Amino acid sequence: MTTPRFASERAPADLRDALGNRHLPAGAAPRIVSLVPSLTELVCELGLSDVLVGRTGFxxxxxxxxxxxxxxxxxxxxxxxAVRALEPTHLIVNIDENRRETVEALAGFVPNVIVTHPCVPQDNFGLYQLFGGIFGREAEAAALSAGLRxxxxxxxxxxxxxxxEAVLYLIWREPWMTVSRATYISAMLGAVGWQSLPAEDEPRYPELDWTAPWMRAVERVFLSSEPYRFTDRHLAEVGVLSQRPSCLIDGxxxxxxxxxxxxxxxxxxxxxxxxxxxxxx
Structure with a gap:
């Protein structure tokens, strides 16, 4: 993903996004478009729903x-x-969730592109600080940081x-797919002691071979509700394939x-x- 054209040398040093681009405080009348579902939720949590003018269907x-x-x-x-018609001042994107070519095209007419890439739960402290500083919601960001701690x-x-406990976290069926250690999901699971397998970092979302040698170390299997919506009817199938305790988990x-x-x-x-x-x- 290339560097957007909005960087400013006058911005405070701590208001940097995932690409290291500096941002100025937005001022009194920002117009935000968010292309990231979880960050759309964050925008609203910070009390900015009135200036959120566009969002994805997700x-x-x-x-x-x-x-x-x-x-x-x-x-x-x-x-x-559709984005152009909304005349946004700020666009919120994510390195994993949005296409580089789309972001580059949008950067041609959106003045400020905020690029995010949280990899572990602790990275959310930086997100809160960044969004709070740009949009004048420092107190709300501080409250979120306290809750995260x-x-x-x-x-x-x-x-x-x-x-x-070694776990397998399923995200797809036909083909069966899981997550690597390099994902935010794996880091979240690891925070409570669930170590996801396989232990490799790449590919980030590998296809699963139920007979792979590393499967012998798996102690529990999780079936996620997204992006594939696993339900109770899949539990028996996974139980037979894995021969391990399995349960649904809120993705x-x-x-x-x-x-x-x-x-x-x-x-x-x-x-x-x-x-x-x-x-x-």
């Missing part, structure tokens, strides 16, 4: 708030002219209590960053405790 939380916000396509099939502490306590809680990271870590900590209790029973 930006669905908070539902009632977003009903009034214009859809501009999907995360990877953005309608450029508490959630990380809770996750660490659960990990310390229950130790590490939004494991994969959405931004403000959802706080709730997600607490959810994972609670799930870890719950499964441990079932095992003890």
């Amino acid at each position: 930006c669905i939380h908070p539902r009632e708030t977003l009903r009034k916000v214009t859809k501009i396509g999907g995360t990877k099939d953005v309608k450029l002219e 508490e959630a990380l502490d809770e996750a660490a306590a659960v990990k310390a209590e229950h130790g590490d 939004e809680m494991a994969s959405w960053y931004g403000s959802r990271a706080v709730e997600g870590l607490r959810y994972l900590a609670g799930l870890r405790r719950s499964l441990a209790l079932r095992g003890a029973g």
